[in-house]
Amino acid sequence: MPRFLLLLLSVFAVILALLPSCQTLRFYGQAIGGQAEILRKSRLNEQVRADPASRPALRDQLAAVEGIRHFASDHLSLPGEASYGKYADLGRQHVVWVLYAAPEFSLEAKTWRYPAVGKMDYRGYFRERDTVALSGQLRSDGYDVFVGGVDAYSTLGWFHDPVLNTFVNYPDIDLAETIFHELTHRKVFRRGDTVFNESLANTVAEEGVKRWLRHEGRLADLMKYEQRLVRRREFYREIDRSRWNLEKLYASGQSAPAMRQKKVAILAKLRDQFRVLQRRWGGRGLEAWLAQDINNGHIVSLKIYAEQMPVFEDLLKRCDGNLDLFFKQAGHLKLPKK
Numbered sequence: 001m002p003r004f005l006l007l008l009l010s011v012f013a014v015i016l017a018l019l020p021s022c023q024t025l026r027f028y029g030q031a032i033g034g035q036a037e038i039l040r041k042s043r044l045n046e047q048v049r050a051d052p053a054s055r056p057a058l059r060d061q062l063a064a065v066e067g068i069r070h071f072a073s074d075h076l077s078l079p080g081e082a083s084y085g086k087y088a089d090l091g092r093q094h095v096v097w098v099l100y101a102a103p104e105f106s107l108e109a110k111t112w113r114y115p116a117v118g119k120m121d122y123r124g125y126f127r128e129r130d131t132v133a134l135s136g137q138l139r140s141d142g143y144d145v146f147v148g149g150v151d152a153y154s155t156l157g158w159f160h161d162p163v164l165n166t167f168v169n170y171p172d173i174d175l176a177e178t179i180f181h182e183l184t185h186r187k188v189f190r191r192g193d194t195v196f197n198e199s200l201a202n203t204v205a206e207e208g209v210k211r212w213l214r215h216e217g218r219l220a221d222l223m224k225y226e227q228r229l230v231r232r233r234e235f236y237r238e239i240d241r242s243r244w245n246l247e248k249l250y251a252s253g254q255s256a257p258a259m260r261q262k263k264v265a266i267l268a269k270l271r272d273q274f275r276v277l278q279r280r281w282g283g284r285g286l287e288a289w290l291a292q293d294i295n296n297g298h299i300v301s302l303k304i305y306a307e308q309m310p311v312f313e314d315l316l317k318r319c320d321g322n323l324d325l326f327f328k329q330a331g332h333l334k335l336p337k338k
Contacts, residue, residue, distance in 0.1 A: 034126025094149030118192030146297030180208035199308035
């Protein structure tokens, strides 16, 4: 048996021995299998690029990855040398499927506890059918649920994460943003605090892309990226406005039928605002959000990733852009409650 599988199985064998329920055993069983598959299928980027069977486009993307991860190490104080030196083709569109859930009249995310990382505001599976099964169970229990495919995740330094087919074909700016985000999790991770971890990673990813584009002399692309960030903030402002209205409604003490009716109206208005943004942006963007029924699960998923970004952006300014100092202070930062 390969050494990495022995390590993986030994680590998880200890975890499994401490977990009592059959459902928990099944969850960690699929986690072992999914992570083992990634490690088993991983090959050095150089080997993939030298393989005559590799597509030219894949070779080009892996070359781009090499530049991005070295920039992360050399200029962003991120552990770029420790990850993304290998490539794995999993033969599927997403690496995992993640579920977010909240009660019908609350924006308090349902949480799950995990060994080593603590409480987290979502549940992820390597098989889509497992996520769908859990979502059905939670809906029957009265939860609003959102399920989405995820293309990349970090093992937080337990393993050297590879590039995956699920995101290797991203445009290079999105590729860089993804890699900087995931490397931030490896750099700084606060146990049991999803909002802290994701807001920090988003902040570093955006700042990293801007510095990378400036370093590459791609000033036109930098301008376009900054315009994208403006649109992203406009999107989040609409989410925040709806979230505030929903939280006010849920705290009002009204009857369930009355809250249900007003909730529908608030979320309908959010969809209308998305259409306004889409027209302002030239008729593109937000198609996925307009094609689905938005619920508390969707709001929770966005809250996790953006709620505390302004705090980290302010910290970066107070550190005069010094990322070494920023990461040191971020590790001890106490976030304001919202």
